[in-house]
Amino acid sequence: MAIIIDENTRVVVQNITGRQGSFHTGQMLAFGTRVVAGVAPGKGGQTVEGVRVFDTVDQAVRATGADASVVFIPAYQAGDGAFEAIDAGIRVLVVITEHIPVADEIELVTYARQKGVTLVGPNTFGIVSSGKCKIGIPSNHFFVPGPVGVVARSGTLTYEIAANLAAAGLGQSTVVGLGGDRAVGLSFVEVLTLFEDDPETKAVVLIGEIGGNAEEEAAGYIAGMSKPVVAYIAGKSAPPGKRMGHAGAIIERGRGTFAGKVEALLASGARVASLPHEVPALIGNVLQER
Amino acid sequence: MKLFEYMGKDLFRAHGIKVPAGQVAATPAEAVAAWRHVGGPVVVKPQVLTGKRGKAGGIRFVDSAAAVAAAAGDVLAMEFGGLKVDKLLVEEKIAISREYYLALTVDGAAGKTVLIASASGGMDIEEVAEEGIVKRHIDPLVGVMPYVGREVAGRLGLTGEPLKQFADLVVRLHRAYRASDAELCEINPLVWTGAEFVAADAKVTIDDDALFRQKDLPRVAEKTDVEKAAADMGLAFVQLDGDIAVMANGAGITMATLDTLSHLGGAPANFLDAGGGTGTEGTVKALELLLGLNPKVIFINIFGGITRCDDVARAVVRFKSERLVKVPLVIRMVGTNEAEGLRILREAGIPAHRVMVEAAASAVALAGKGA
Numbered sequence: 001m002a003i004i005i006d007e008n009t010r011v012v013v014q015n016i017t018g019r020q021g022s023f024h025t026g027q028m029l030a031f032g033t034r035v036v037a038g039v040a041p042g043k044g045g046q047t048v049e050g051v052r053v054f055d056t057v058d059q060a061v062r063a064t065g066a067d068a069s070v071v072f073i074p075a076y077q078a079g080d081g082a083f084e085a086i087d088a089g090i091r092v093l094v095v096i097t098e099h100i101p102v103a104d105e106i107e108l109v110t111y112a113r114q115k116g117v118t119l120v121g122p123n124t125f126g127i128v129s130s131g132k133c134k135i136g137i138p139s140n141h142f143f144v145p146g147p148v149g150v151v152a153r154s155g156t157l158t159y160e161i162a163a164n165l166a167a168a169g170l171g172q173s174t175v176v177g178l179g180g181d182r183a184v185g186l187s188f189v190e191v192l193t194l195f196e197d198d199p200e201t202k203a204v205v206l207i208g209e210i211g212g213n214a215e216e217e218a219a220g221y222i223a224g225m226s227k228p229v230v231a232y233i234a235g236k237s238a239p240p241g242k243r244m245g246h247a248g249a250i251i252e253r254g255r256g257t258f259a260g261k262v263e264a265l266l267a268s269g270a271r272v273a274s275l276p277h278e279v280p281a282l283i284g285n286v287l288q289e290r
Numbered sequence: 291m292k293l294f295e296y297m298g299k300d301l302f303r304a305h306g307i308k309v310p311a312g313q314v315a316a317t318p319a320e321a322v323a324a325w326r327h328v329g330g331p332v333v334v335k336p337q338v339l340t341g342k343r344g345k346a347g348g349i350r351f352v353d354s355a356a357a358v359a360a361a362a363g364d365v366l367a368m369e370f371g372g373l374k375v376d377k378l379l380v381e382e383k384i385a386i387s388r389e390y391y392l393a394l395t396v397d398g399a400a401g402k403t404v405l406i407a408s409a410s411g412g413m414d415i416e417e418v419a420e421e422g423i424v425k426r427h428i429d430p431l432v433g434v435m436p437y438v439g440r441e442v443a444g445r446l447g448l449t450g451e452p453l454k455q456f457a458d459l460v461v462r463l464h465r466a467y468r469a470s471d472a473e474l475c476e477i478n479p480l481v482w483t484g485a486e487f488v489a490a491d492a493k494v495t496i497d498d499d500a501l502f503r504q505k506d507l508p509r510v511a512e513k514t515d516v517e518k519a520a521a522d523m524g525l526a527f528v529q530l531d532g533d534i535a536v537m538a539n540g541a542g543i544t545m546a547t548l549d550t551l552s553h554l555g556g557a558p559a560n561f562l563d564a565g566g567g568t569g570t571e572g573t574v575k576a577l578e579l580l581l582g583l584n585p586k587v588i589f590i591n592i593f594g595g596i597t598r599c600d601d602v603a604r605a606v607v608r609f610k611s612e613r614l615v616k617v618p619l620v621i622r623m624v625g626t627n628e629a630e631g632l633r634i635l636r637e638a639g640i641p642a643h644r645v646m647v648e649a650a651a652s653a654v655a656l657a658g659k660g661a
């Protein structure tokens with residue numbers, strides 16, 4: 001078991017002929033991901049890394065039975081490609097692209113929910129079920145199968161913590177990047193719910209950051225979880241971020257600060273690491289206590 | 291990108307939202323001409339990208355050529371949070387029967403646009419109690435029809451003609467918001483004159499990621515020179531006051547890097563998220579930017595994902611040799627193409643760390659040596 005994706009997931013890569021698309025197709029294949037098709041409009045019939053290229057996602061899905069897609073399309077066209085994947089019947093949609101206009105993201109998030117599609121991102125590193133399937137861009141060698149589920153808002157910090165876990169002999173069940181943008185497909189609570197129900201996951205690492213109120217909402221759910229959670233929140237020393245007039249402040253109503261998030265998480269029963277390299281020891285402790 | 295008030299009002303006017311008659315002026319003489327054009331009592335408002343203009347004494351009500359010229363001279367010489375005033379908006383003083391608050395913005399937690407309204411406009415909205423604020427999410431696949439406006443108006447206690455006018459205004463504001471790819475359209479105060487609603491202020495922020503398709507909107511620069519240079523390179527940069535210049539890739543790990551340096555007693559000079567897939571050229575430019583901060587140490591913390599270690603390593607080697615850099619560099623590098631990156635650094639005689647906290651400790655120690 002793992003969450004969202006596993007060894008049976010069949011992946012199509014959108015914009016497979018691009019610099020990132022072709023490079024990461026090779027990396028995903030090396031990881032063991034079943035990349036069954038690529039899409040590049042006008043380039044149908046070519047192959048990239050031995051993977052057949054189609055003109056449309058619909059053609060790729062019908063020919064190969066792909067059920068997941070990863071979008072490496074530049075921001076100004078990414079919305080088009082993401083909606084195309086949803087309409088083609090893709091079940092898990094991973095949008096790596098950053099700088100997509102927020103209005104387009106809001107439409108995408110809403111449409112994906114309406115169609116029952118699991119949207120990972122936009123602006124995500126992707127999702128990795130260790131030893132089974134990687135859809136996204138993290139380097140392969142930090143992912144070893146194990147009992148720790150990881151869910152994060154930011155990419156590189158996740159690699160850092162996943163690598164620290166691996167170095168301490170703690171593997172991961174699934175690592176999920178929610179995406180760094182304001183409107184993304186998955187919430188911490190949705191992913192925590194999946195980890196709570198996944199028999200392979202024994203403990204969860206939540207990697208958050210200042211701003212927004214996603215971590216506070218997660219704390220509300222963690223309080224009722226049977227599995228232990230270790231959190232790290234980045235941004236303790238960061239300068240105050242940009243605020244959008246008064247309207248942004250109204251939504252958050254004083255939430256979103258480092259202290260507020262840590263307080264909410266501690267109150268929920270989660271352990272909170274002050275620096276990234278402390279996470280493995282805390283996970284080791286909570287696993288031993290069980 | 292924030293718009294100046296007068297630009298926001300131009301946007302509103304173009305979508306049929308009533309704003310006070312007014313004109314922009316850059317000198318006292320132009321302000322007097324604007325006063326003549328508008329006619330009657332006017333308000334003189336500095337065009338700066340900050341709130342709190344009123345509290346700082348920047349908003350003047352005047353009604354004679356001499357008073358307009360004096361107010362304009364005063365306000366043009368003022369600074370608001372370090373921001374100079376280049377332009378004034380001279381506009382008609384409107385009759386106020388009641389002040390409301392109305393805004394559209396992004397609610398990230400809901401993944402939707404949210405409409406926010408209050409019958410307690412004019413004042414600092416953050417100080418209005420939660421019960422006094424109406425919030426309603428907008429379904430992006432439906433948009434805003436007049437009934438949404440009527441529903442919100444009803445919750446604000448409006449009836450009759452004001453209710454109908456408010457509903458129309460909400461539809462128009464949403465149209466302006468979507469058409470301009472705004473992430474904030476705020477009217478505070480929204481004035482009911484007794485006969486109609488008038489947007490007495492306009493705070494509009496455009497989504498930077500959508501500027502590529504907003505070619506007709508004006509461009510407003512609000513950054514310091516270094517921040518602007520960074521923005522032009524596509525880098526997220528904030529200047530701080532320490533002596534350890536930092537470059538990392540990804541907002542989360544950049545913040546964690548600052549946290550780690552601070553925890554170990556160091557003082558970061560900046561926040562620089564070089565983003566993903568910056569490439570060799572972009573990395574060299576980012577490093578040159580850091581050199582401009584006169585740091586004691588430059589700390590490069592790369593965890594390669596879409597960023598490739600070999601690209602960064604080549605950039606570091608080029609930077610060091612071409613610019614004859616004497617500032618010590620501390621490099622931590624792991625991830626995509628790590629072996630190749632480390633080999634390039636090794637051949638150039640540049641040491642690299644693999645563990646973040648060890649690299650950070652080394653950077654803090656080097657900064658201390660120079661003190």
